[in-house]
Amino acid sequence: xxxxxxxxxxxxxxxxxxxxxxxxxxxxxxxxxxxxxxxxxxxxxxxxxxxxxxxxxxxxxxxxxxxxxxxxxxxxxxxxxxxxxxxxxxxxxxxxxxxxxxxxxxxxxxxxxxxxxxxxxxxxxxxxxxxxxxxxxxxxxxxxxxxxxxxxxxxxxxxxxxxxxxxxxxxxxxxxxxxxxxxxxxxxxxxxxxxxxxxxxxxxxxxxxxxxxxxxxxxxxxxxxxxxxxxxxxxxxxxxxxxxxxxxxxxxxxxxxxxxxxxxxxxxxxxxxxxxxxxxxxxxxxxxxxxxxxxxxxxxxxxxxxxxxxxxxxxxxxxxxxxxxxxxxxxxxxxxxxxxxxxxxxxxxxxxxxxxxxxxxxxxxxxxxxxxxxxxxxxxxxxxxxxxxxxxxxxxxxxxxxx
Amino acid sequence: xxxxxxxxxxxxxxxxxxxxxxxxxxxxxxxxxxxxxxxxxxxxxxxxxxxxxxxxxxxxxxxxxxxxxxxxxxxxxxxxxxxxxxxxxxxxxxxxxxxxxxxxxxxxxxxxxxxxxxxxxxxxxxxxxxxxxxxxxxxxxxxxxxxxxxxxxxxxxxxxxxxxxxxxxxxxxxxxxxxxxxxxxxxxxxxxxxxxxxxxxxxxxxxxxxxxxxxxxxxxxxxxxxxxxxxxxxxxxxxxxxxxxxxxxxxxxxxxxxxxxxxxxxxxxxxxxxxxxxxxxxxxxxxxxxxxxxxxxxxxxxxxxxxxxxxxxxxxxxxxxxxxxxxxxxxxxxxxxxxxxxxxxxxxxxxxxxxxxxxxxxxxxxxxxxxxxxxxxxxxxxxxxxxxxxxxxxxxxxxxxxx
Numbered sequence: 001x002x003x004x005x006x007x008x009x010x011x012x013x014x015x016x017x018x019x020x021x022x023x024x025x026x027x028x029x030x031x032x033x034x035x036x037x038x039x040x041x042x043x044x045x046x047x048x049x050x051x052x053x054x055x056x057x058x059x060x061x062x063x064x065x066x067x068x069x070x071x072x073x074x075x076x077x078x079x080x081x082x083x084x085x086x087x088x089x090x091x092x093x094x095x096x097x098x099x100x101x102x103x104x105x106x107x108x109x110x111x112x113x114x115x116x117x118x119x120x121x122x123x124x125x126x127x128x129x130x131x132x133x134x135x136x137x138x139x140x141x142x143x144x145x146x147x148x149x150x151x152x153x154x155x156x157x158x159x160x161x162x163x164x165x166x167x168x169x170x171x172x173x174x175x176x177x178x179x180x181x182x183x184x185x186x187x188x189x190x191x192x193x194x195x196x197x198x199x200x201x202x203x204x205x206x207x208x209x210x211x212x213x214x215x216x217x218x219x220x221x222x223x224x225x226x227x228x229x230x231x232x233x234x235x236x237x238x239x240x241x242x243x244x245x246x247x248x249x250x251x252x253x254x255x256x257x258x259x260x261x262x263x264x265x266x267x268x269x270x271x272x273x274x275x276x277x278x279x280x281x282x283x284x285x286x287x288x289x290x291x292x293x294x295x296x297x298x299x300x301x302x303x304x305x306x307x308x309x310x311x312x313x314x315x316x317x318x319x320x321x322x323x324x325x326x327x328x329x330x331x332x333x334x335x336x337x338x339x340x341x342x343x344x345x346x347x348x349x350x351x352x353x354x355x356x357x358x359x360x361x362x363x364x365x366x367x368x369x370x371x372x373x374x375x376x377x378x379x380x381x382x383x384x385x386x387x388x389x390x391x392x393x394x395x396x397x398x399x400x401x402x403x
Numbered sequence: 404x405x406x407x408x409x410x411x412x413x414x415x416x417x418x419x420x421x422x423x424x425x426x427x428x429x430x431x432x433x434x435x436x437x438x439x440x441x442x443x444x445x446x447x448x449x450x451x452x453x454x455x456x457x458x459x460x461x462x463x464x465x466x467x468x469x470x471x472x473x474x475x476x477x478x479x480x481x482x483x484x485x486x487x488x489x490x491x492x493x494x495x496x497x498x499x500x501x502x503x504x505x506x507x508x509x510x511x512x513x514x515x516x517x518x519x520x521x522x523x524x525x526x527x528x529x530x531x532x533x534x535x536x537x538x539x540x541x542x543x544x545x546x547x548x549x550x551x552x553x554x555x556x557x558x559x560x561x562x563x564x565x566x567x568x569x570x571x572x573x574x575x576x577x578x579x580x581x582x583x584x585x586x587x588x589x590x591x592x593x594x595x596x597x598x599x600x601x602x603x604x605x606x607x608x609x610x611x612x613x614x615x616x617x618x619x620x621x622x623x624x625x626x627x628x629x630x631x632x633x634x635x636x637x638x639x640x641x642x643x644x645x646x647x648x649x650x651x652x653x654x655x656x657x658x659x660x661x662x663x664x665x666x667x668x669x670x671x672x673x674x675x676x677x678x679x680x681x682x683x684x685x686x687x688x689x690x691x692x693x694x695x696x697x698x699x700x701x702x703x704x705x706x707x708x709x710x711x712x713x714x715x716x717x718x719x720x721x722x723x724x725x726x727x728x729x730x731x732x733x734x735x736x737x738x739x740x741x742x743x744x745x746x747x748x749x750x751x752x753x754x755x756x757x758x759x760x761x762x763x764x765x766x767x768x769x770x771x772x773x774x775x776x777x778x779x780x781x782x783x784x785x786x787x788x789x790x791x792x793x794x795x796x797x798x799x800x801x802x803x804x805x806x
Contacts, residue, residue: 118521118561123643137642146638149584150577154643155558158521159729160608169609171726174553174680181552183680205563205652206572206805229726235549239540240526240557241644247728249608277577277586323574323632325650326562402609 005387008092010102012044019381019390020044022092023264025085026220026255026391027070030108037068037111042255042392043092045105052101059087069115070256074200074219075329081200081219085260110254112163113222114198117330119161119250120320121194121226122153124311126270128339128347135355136234148274151311151319153336154241156226161250161332164223164394170372170401171248173232181235185401188230188356189370192337193294193347193378195306196224196252197313199331206324211282214317217327221262221313223253223292223378223394224334230350230369252332253378253394261389265289265382270310279318286312292338292380294347296362296370302347304340306380311336372400408790411495413505415447422784422793423447425495426667428488429623429658429794430473433511440471440514445658445795446495448508455504462490472518473659477603477622478732484603484622488663513657515566516625517601520733522564522653523723524597524629525556527714529673531742531750538758539637551677554714554722556739557644559629564653564735567626567797573775573804574651576635584638588804591633591759592773595740596697596750596781598709599627599655600716602734609727614685617720620730624665624716626656626695626781626797627737633753633772655735656781656797664792668692668785673713682721689715695741695783697750699765699773705750707743709783714739775803 007014008022020026020042030047031037038051050065059065061084064072073080090096123129126143133142146152162168170189174181200219203209209217226246233245268285293303311319316333337347343360346352349369352360359366370376375397381390410417411425423429423445433450434440441454453468462468464487467475476483493499526532529546536545549555565571573592577584603622606612612620629649636648671688696706714722719736740750746763749755752772755763762769773779778800784793 133642144641146577146579146584150639152639152643153646155560155646157558157728159731160727162608169727172611173725174549176549180677181549181680183682205565208575208805232726236553236555237642237644238547239536239640239644240555241640241642243556243558244722244726244728247723248726274583277584279586319647320650322576323635323647323651324563324572325560325647328562402611 005384007094008043009094009096010044010046010092012046016386018044019388019392021387022089023384023387024257024261024389025088026257026261028113028255029069029111031111032103032108039065039067039070039073041088042105046102047105047108048092049101049103056101058091059084070113071115071330077201078216081258081260085258110163112161113254113256114330116158116161116332117328119156119158119332119334120153121156121246121334122151122311122316122336124151124309124316124336125339126310127308127341128337128351131339131351135350151316153316156250156334157247160247161252164251164253164396166249166251166396167399168227168249168251168396169399171229171232171244172401172403173229173244174235175231176235185403186229186232187369189398190228190230190349191294191370191376192226192228193292194224194226194337195335196222197317197333197335198222198256199317199327199333200329202329203321203327205326207321208324209318209321211280211314211318214314217317218259218313220256220258222256223380223391225251225376225378225394225396226334227251249396251394251396253391255392257389257391262288262382264384267307269307269312279322280315282312282315286314288382290380290382294379295377297375299362302344302352304338304345304347306338308338308340309335370398372398374398408787410497411446412497412499413447413449413495415449419789421447422791422795424790425492426787426790427660427664427792428491429660429664431516431658432472432514434514435506435511442468442470442473442476444491445508449505450508450511451495452504452506459504461494462487473516474518474733480604481619484661485663488661513566515564516657516659517733519561519564519735520731522559522561522735523556524559524649524737524739525554525714525719526739527554527712527719528739528742529713530711530744531740531754534742534754538753552680554719556719559653559737560650563650564655567654567656569652569654569799570802571630571652571654571799572802574632574635574647575804575806576632576647577638578634579638588806589632589635592801593631593633593752594697594773594779595629595631596695597627597629597740598738599625600720600736600738601625601659602720602730602736603732605732606724606730608729610724611727612721612724614683614717614721617717620720621662621716623659623661625659626783626794628654628779628781628797628799629737630654652799654797654799656794658795660792660794665691665785667787670710672710672715682725683718685715685718689717691785693783693785697779697781700778702765705747705755707741707748707750709741711741711743712738773801775801777801
């Protein structure tokens with residue numbers, strides 16, 4: 001049963017459709033004209049200025065909220081996350097003090113909420129993996145043989161992670177042509193609907209993390225759009241995996257929804273048809289009942305659910321350390337594209353259009369891949385009774401290539 | 404013609420076999436018992452304490468040499484690199500001051516010389532790519548079709564880059580077994596002989612870097628051993644590339660040999676059999692006449708040359724930005740394994756033993772892959788007339804797995 005909503009002294013936070021009720025309290029980094037970047041919490045249509053709260057003695061996080069990224073606070077650890085969340089719930093509740101340092105969100109600039117240490121992207125939706133494999137490799141090799149046995153992923157590029165609202169330049173690159181490789185602007189630009197899990201604790205080189213330990217290490221989640229150049233990808237990706245096709249930009253939402261806020265919505269994921277090796281066993285359901293979707297130029301294109309996924313972020317994080325690889329605060333783990341079985345549940349145009357063969361219609365016009373000027377917006381929320389825990393938008397507009 | 408050596412006031416630097424003559428001046432980070440990490444330059448069997456030099460007014464680098472990594476100095480830019488190199492050449496020359504803060508290298512601990520921003524590993528030796536492709540994919544698909552047209556690579560893991568001398572734990576992992584996947588200690592642990600190029604300037608997201616610009620952005624080089632778990636790699640790597648098989652450790656040498664020190668040894672690389680797209684054109688030879696090799700438990704196993712490579716670090720860096728991916732100071736670009744055509748010129752046991760089928764002999768005993776306790780040492784130097792510009796050792800000992 002989904003829980004009922006506590007109420008906030010901020011009236012807009014109590015609206016049923018609001019992404020940021022007091023049950024959410026997502027963290028981000030913001031600035032207002034003439035002021036420095038600092039940490040805040042979204043509440044309704046306002047931001048609680050956490051740096052100001054610390055300066056006024058309303059809250060104590062060791063000064064970490066004055067930093068221009070969330071890493072310092074995140075590194076303080078789970079006990080601190082819990083203590084500060086409880087304090088914020090009191091402050092913003094109906095009995096909280098009335099003189100809080102609140103800022104209008106629409107007057108603020110939202111920045112990248114964390115310094116991304118390293119970025120890893122997984123491939124954990126069975127529907128997506130099968131659909132894409134079918135297009136790239138044919139029916140016999142669509143689902144790689146190890147896919148049901150391990151959460152496969154690749155290291156992405158942290159330097160190209162940007163915050164929602166940043167323009168996304170159509171990349172140039174090498175693609176396969178009739179007379180050999182061709183240098184061209186990408187002709188098959190795509191989005192990928194994902195969540196990103198944010199690692200909240202370091203691990204030691206040589207140590208492996210269990211799935212329950214990994215759960216404890218995850219601070220929260222963002223929406224994540226892993227923009228992809230499909231023609232560049234097809235030419236470059238064998239045998240070492242995607243490289244420049246995924247390095248143009250990865251957009252994340254400005255607000256980090258904490259694991260604590262999602263906890264009431266915990267659910268099991270997709271059924272498994274193989275036994276897992278013990279290191280991947282979960283002691284509780286690893287997913288959340290999260291509605292996720294995306295729109296193109298304002299038209300909703302697809303809607304699916306995080307429970308469609310086969311591998312949880314905790315399993316991905318545990319697998320990430322099997323070789324002894326050390327993880328760090330601020331590591332960002334993309335879930336992989338989240339797709340359901342039907343075309344209107346797919347998280348990428350590649351799948352939705354069957355590799356560009358079956359156009360879809362956007363505001364009446366046929367479309368296969370992204371065009372210059374297109375505005376992509378991801379959305380996501382967990383629906384409670386009379387309230388929802390949402391991420392806010394994760395948007396990006398396609399800018400023309402620079403030949 | 405290779406140049407003659409200038410002489411140093413440090414006698415050991417003038418020995419013909421010394422890796423660190425005054426023509427070299429590689430940068431690193433060191434500490435002595437009870438003192439903090441700081442930057443230094445290797446000269447003969449001594450280290451010039453650059454933080455002390457700055458404190459004493461002998462040199463000015465804006466205080467950057469007191470940092471526990473070289474990034475702050477590197478970020479100061481090429482004009483500063485050149486100015487400081489000239490000043491060091493004066494200080495350490497035969498007419499330099501006699502009271503320099505010099506420290507015995509064998510009494511110092513050498514640390515990771517830089518904070519690695521991100522790590523990318525390429526695949527630029529044709530012999531290596533063909534040999535490995537033959538073993539993993541058979542003769543028809545040995546060399547991927549795009550290989551001669553672009554420097555292919557993958558993003559590695561920066562957090563597992565360690566300095567020479569760090570023990571390397573044999574990883575656990577999933578491998579293919581007769582009855583499905585198996586959880587095991589790696590049975591095919593390997594080394595990879597590489598160079599690593601260190602990026603010395605940031606680039607802007609959305610901007611592409613030309614090959615000549617990329618040359619200007621490279622600060623210097625280290626030896627790099629990209630330890631590889633071949634059995635884990637074989638099971639995991641398709642279609643997204645190597646992941647945990649390459650995340651156990653990447654060892655780099657403690658001394659960064661600058662591009663300036665290598666400049667007299669500039670040479671062309673391997674011949675090309677295809678025309679390159681214009682963005683990959685070089686306006687001058689992109690390699691160095693560098694002898695590179697490795698030993699196992701003290702026995703030299705292979706020796707090759709950097710000019711065997713097909714793609715230069717500058718071409719790799721330029722390609723890395725084709726999609727607009729921003730590069731950052733401290734990015735580390737592995738060249739890929741450097742192999743010549745003959746077995747005793749190969750940079751990995753996988754190639755040398757033809758996938759474990761043909762044992763080699765190490766101190767009289769047959770051997771296919773690395774065993775617990777093995778000590779691997781990479782070496783590399785450019786030979787001048789009566790002197791050499793060397794990297795010093797890059798070593799690691801294999802530690803037993805933790806099941």
